[in-house]
Amino acid sequence: MNTVFLERYQSLVEEGVDRWVHALPSGGLYEPMAYLMRLPAKRIRPAALLMCCDMAGGDIRQALDPAVGIEIFHNFTLMHDDIMDQAPLRRGHDTVHVKWDVNTAILSGDAMLVKAFEAFTRHTGTMEIFIEHALAVCEGQRSDMEFEQRQNVSLPEYMEMIRRKTAMLLSCSMRIGAVLGGASPKDVGRVAEFGEHLGLAFQLRDDLLDAFGDPDKVGKATGGDLRAGKKTWLLIRGLELEQASGGGLLSGELRKGPAQRNIPAMLKALQELGARQDAEEQVAFHEGKAQEALDMLDVSTERKEPLTRLADLLMARTY
Amino acid sequence: MNTVFLERYQSLVEEGVDRWVHALPSGGLYEPMAYLMRLPAKRIRPAALLMCCDMAGGDIRQALDPAVGIEIFHNFTLMHDDIMDQAPLRRGHDTVHVKWDVNTAILSGDAMLVKAFEAFTRHTGTMEIFIEHALAVCEGQRSDMEFEQRQNVSLPEYMEMIRRKTAMLLSCSMRIGAVLGGASPKDVGRVAEFGEHLGLAFQLRDDLLDAFGDPDKVGKATGGDLRAGKKTWLLIRGLELEQASGGGLLSGELRKGPAQRNIPAMLKALQELGARQDAEEQVAFHEGKAQEALDMLDVSTERKEPLTRLADLLMARTY
Numbered sequence: 220m221n222t223v224f225l226e227r228y229q230s231l232v233e234e235g236v237d238r239w240v241h242a243l244p245s246g247g248l249y250e251p252m253a254y255l256m257r258l259p260a261k262r263i264r265p266a267a268l269l270m271c272c273d274m275a276g277g278d279i280r281q282a283l284d285p286a287v288g289i290e291i292f293h294n295f296t297l298m299h300d301d302i303m304d305q306a307p308l309r310r311g312h313d314t315v316h317v318k319w320d321v322n323t324a325i326l327s328g329d330a331m332l333v334k335a336f337e338a339f340t341r342h343t344g345t346m347e348i349f350i351e352h353a354l355a356v357c358e359g360q361r362s363d364m365e366f367e368q369r370q371n372v373s374l375p376e377y378m379e380m381i382r383r384k385t386a387m388l389l390s391c392s393m394r395i396g397a398v399l400g401g402a403s404p405k406d407v408g409r410v411a412e413f414g415e416h417l418g419l420a421f422q423l424r425d426d427l428l429d430a431f432g433d434p435d436k437v438g439k440a441t442g443g444d445l446r447a448g449k450k451t452w453l454l455i456r457g458l459e460l461e462q463a464s465g466g467g468l469l470s471g472e473l474r475k476g477p478a479q480r481n482i483p484a485m486l487k488a489l490q491e492l493g494a495r496q497d498a499e500e501q502v503a504f505h506e507g508k509a510q511e512a513l514d515m516l517d518v519s520t521e522r523k524e525p526l527t528r529l530a531d532l533l534m535a536r537t538y
Numbered sequence: 539m540n541t542v543f544l545e546r547y548q549s550l551v552e553e554g555v556d557r558w559v560h561a562l563p564s565g566g567l568y569e570p571m572a573y574l575m576r577l578p579a580k581r582i583r584p585a586a587l588l589m590c591c592d593m594a595g596g597d598i599r600q601a602l603d604p605a606v607g608i609e610i611f612h613n614f615t616l617m618h619d620d621i622m623d624q625a626p627l628r629r630g631h632d633t634v635h636v637k638w639d640v641n642t643a644i645l646s647g648d649a650m651l652v653k654a655f656e657a658f659t660r661h662t663g664t665m666e667i668f669i670e671h672a673l674a675v676c677e678g679q680r681s682d683m684e685f686e687q688r689q690n691v692s693l694p695e696y697m698e699m700i701r702r703k704t705a706m707l708l709s710c711s712m713r714i715g716a717v718l719g720g721a722s723p724k725d726v727g728r729v730a731e732f733g734e735h736l737g738l739a740f741q742l743r744d745d746l747l748d749a750f751g752d753p754d755k756v757g758k759a760t761g762g763d764l765r766a767g768k769k770t771w772l773l774i775r776g777l778e779l780e781q782a783s784g785g786g787l788l789s790g791e792l793r794k795g796p797a798q799r800n801i802p803a804m805l806k807a808l809q810e811l812g813a814r815q816d817a818e819e820q821v822a823f824h825e826g827k828a829q830e831a832l833d834m835l836d837v838s839t840e841r842k843e844p845l846t847r848l849a850d851l852l853m854a855r856t857y
Contacts, residue, residue, distance in 0.1 A: 248680040299648060303641040322622040322683060325644060329618060330676035332648065336655050337669050346665070350656050357649035361567040364641060 224528045228266035235287040251315045251327040255294045258310045265290045268396035270525045275400025282399040288338025295331040352391035359384025372450045386418030409512045416509035423502045426451040442482040457494035543847045547585035554606040570634045570646040574613045577629045584609045587715035589844045594719025601718040607657025608711045614650040671710035678703025691769045705737030728831045735828035742821045745770040761801040776813035
């Protein structure tokens with residue numbers, strides 16, 4: 220897919236990130252921040268912020284600090300989440316707590332969160348939005364951790380968790396961009412809704428790809444979530460349908476250790492129970508809601524073009 | 539010592555903390571915050587913020603949110619520092635990572651830092667001051683951790699570490715209070731200097747008390763820092779003087795394991811080398827500097843009264 224529409228924003232973000240990294244003081248507190256921020260990344264959230272500013276007729280250069288602030292915050296969450304998940308790798312490189320140590324990752328992450336706030340100080344009206352969403356991201360991560368310890372997680376609980384953990388930061392980025400661009404309060408709300416549904420659809424599709432995706436296209440081995448017993452929308456729905464029909468394959472496989480689980484049998488069950496189809500419908504539902512919000516935006520089709528293309532790009536990930 | 543002058547501010551802070559705790563949402567992310575904030579504490583920093591607001595002629599009720607914000611931030615640092623130090627107890631109670639677990643303490647601390655920022659959003663001009671100082675506190679904690687791994691720490695390095703880790707938060711509180719009270723830029727600077735030197739004197743005296751204090755008056759067993767080999771101003775100065783004089787008792791004791799160290803002999807050496815006296819002079823120097831800044835303040839003696847009494851209180855801790 221042609222991504223020229225995106226590259227203009229991405230390269231401005233890269234410029235901002237570079238400048239931010241270069242301005243960091245030397246020392247052990249800042250090196251892990253620079254390391255993480257320099258790992259190759261798609262910068263979707265800050266690029267979406269700039270897009271929404273542009274869409275609303277604002278000067279995207281003026282919005283660069285908050286855009287970088289969103290990326291700093293996102294990387295802060297990665298630094299701390301990787302400690303909590305004991306993850307050894309991030310984007311193919313050592314995580315900070317592995318390359319340095321846990322204490323360094325805790326403290327450098329804390330300072331990184333402070334630096335994220337710093338990026339919003341000179342942009343009236345953005346700090347409150349950022350704070351509200353930053354708190355929601357912490358709440359989402361908390362639920363994600365709690366769900367790992369629980370036997371039963373309902374579909375609404377799961378949706379609320381990914382809404383906070385994933386969708387709200389994209390929504391926050393777009394909302395801040397629209398505010399900075401001078402969009403009307405109504406359009407700011409529509410942009411936020413667009414971002415939220417797009418984020419939800421993206422995460423749900425990501426879960427589906429982990430199960431049914433083509434490893435060559437997805438870029439990683441699939442089935443990892445099922446092996447880990449991770450309660451995704453797909454699996455929760457499968458367990459619901461299985462219980463209703465009196466079956467027990469999925470729950471039986473989940474009682475086994477990860478290495479003993481028969482992943483192909485689980486995939487077959489998810490397919491036959493209709494869980495896969497339900498999950499695909501759920502993706503389509505949120506894609507539709509995102510499209511609706513986009514259609515409602517009170518700007519010309521031409522101005523909406525980058526957001527339309529971004530939605531196509533994020534939704535185009537196929538099996 | 540009569541502390542009536544302080545209690546008025548402290549009780550207002552307690553009121554604000556109570557209200558903040560009660561307004562917290564339920565759930566696993568917020569319980570650890572409420573727990574830590576409810577442990578009995580002296581609330582010196584937020585009380586000092588209100589005092590400076592009062593001194594400058596402001597309405598202290600209007601300054602309560604930022605005052606509580608300072609206390610939230612302080613407790614956030616305790617929550618994360620206790621993980622890094624593997625401390626089992628805080629103010630005589632289980633630390634958060636012991637009562638819950640490390641991941642909960644990391645994430646709840648992160649959200650607590652966000653909540654601290656929230657407290658400054660409606661008070662123009664305070665956020666920038668807070669961010670600058672919050673970053674300095676992280677830098678101070680980083681140096682403290684680094685010094686534990688190093689053989690040689692110089693006195694200027696140690697002073698810079700405690701300046702950032704301890705003194706700057708008191709200074710920040712006072713500065714914000716003065717700004718909110720409408721003090722002149724000159725007086726804001728003087729108040730900040732007063733807070734910084736007071737904080738330095740307090741920390742240096744605290745180190746002295748840990749070595750030479752009367753356990754009954756200090757309220758804990760003394761000698762803990764020496765047993766742990768902690769490089770305080772006193773010990774660094776002792777090692778300098780010992781090296782200059784060709785002695786080796788202190789460095790010899792430090793090469794032993796903590797349980798084998800002869801603490802009375804170390805105390806005697808610190809006394810005889812003159813390190814104790816030098817440390818006391820250092821305390822007096824910063825107390826003098828604090829007093830100078832206080833004298834320079836362009837307000838009536840009567841208005842300065844609470845700050846004068848606070849300085850007396852913090853300096854009165856005896857051996």
